[in-house]
Amino acid sequence: xxxxxxxxxxxxxxxxxxxxxxxxxxxxxxxxxxxxxxxxxxxxxxxxxxxxxxxxxxxxxxxxxxxxxxxxxxxxxxxxxxxxxxxxxxxxxxxxxxxxxxxxxxxxxxx
Amino acid sequence: xxxxxxxxxxxxxxxxxxxxxxxxxxxxxxxxxxxxxxxxxxxxxxxxxxxxxxxxxxxxxxxxxxxxxxxxxxxxxxxxxxxxxxxxxxxxxxxxxxxxxxxxxxxxxxxx
Numbered sequence: 001x002x003x004x005x006x007x008x009x010x011x012x013x014x015x016x017x018x019x020x021x022x023x024x025x026x027x028x029x030x031x032x033x034x035x036x037x038x039x040x041x042x043x044x045x046x047x048x049x050x051x052x053x054x055x056x057x058x059x060x061x062x063x064x065x066x067x068x069x070x071x072x073x074x075x076x077x078x079x080x081x082x083x084x085x086x087x088x089x090x091x092x093x094x095x096x097x098x099x100x101x102x103x104x105x106x107x108x109x110x111x
Numbered sequence: 112x113x114x115x116x117x118x119x120x121x122x123x124x125x126x127x128x129x130x131x132x133x134x135x136x137x138x139x140x141x142x143x144x145x146x147x148x149x150x151x152x153x154x155x156x157x158x159x160x161x162x163x164x165x166x167x168x169x170x171x172x173x174x175x176x177x178x179x180x181x182x183x184x185x186x187x188x189x190x191x192x193x194x195x196x197x198x199x200x201x202x203x204x205x206x207x208x209x210x211x212x213x214x215x216x217x218x219x220x221x222x223x
Contacts, residue, residue, distance in 0.1 A: 043211070104152060104153045
């Protein structure tokens with residue numbers, strides 16, 4: 001079992017650019033959540049996908065959007081990048097239980 | 112809304128015991144998670160408490176008091192590898208799904 005996987009591991013972008021991050025959930029998991037974790041802080045919930053639809057959303061602007069595919073994998077898109085978007089982006093998956101399993105994250109740096 | 116507080120940083124000596132406190136205010140309670148996160152890595156699950164009391168798992172124990180909105184994580188016989196951030200989180204369930212609300216994390220530094 002590969003667990004939750006994310007790509008890329010690291011990414012450097014400049015202000016105003018757009019970025020797409022990818023996540024493959026743990027085998028058997030159908031729900032994917034995305035979190036943003038700034039340095040020295042706890043993760044902040046961005047949104048959650050289930051059955052290819054956004055089910056819940058945190059307090060993030062519309063520049064943050066996502067998608068879930070029929071194989072349950074997911075993408076996080078961020079448009080018009082700001083310096084403050086620099087963070088570790090974590091994907092978590094679950095299969096209906098309470099526990100969420102986290103991927104290793106994508107470290108995004110915006111210059 | 113949800114509000115979770117935990118200390119920012121704690122330092123302890125190898126072999127000692129450290130207790131990380133977490134207080135929460137929620138608009139409904141569905142249990143409390145503790146995660147461990149080493150620098151630059153994913154959070155990994157440590158415990159999930161739903162009922163009051165102490166749950167022990169080897170060197171780590173977690174306690175919950177729902178009436179006080181309080182939990183703690185107890186790390187015994189500290190090892191250098193325990194140096195990490197410890198995250199307290201509460202799930203918020205909705206008809207459409209659930210999300211975790213995290214505290215800011217407590218960075219534990221274990222010194223020889």
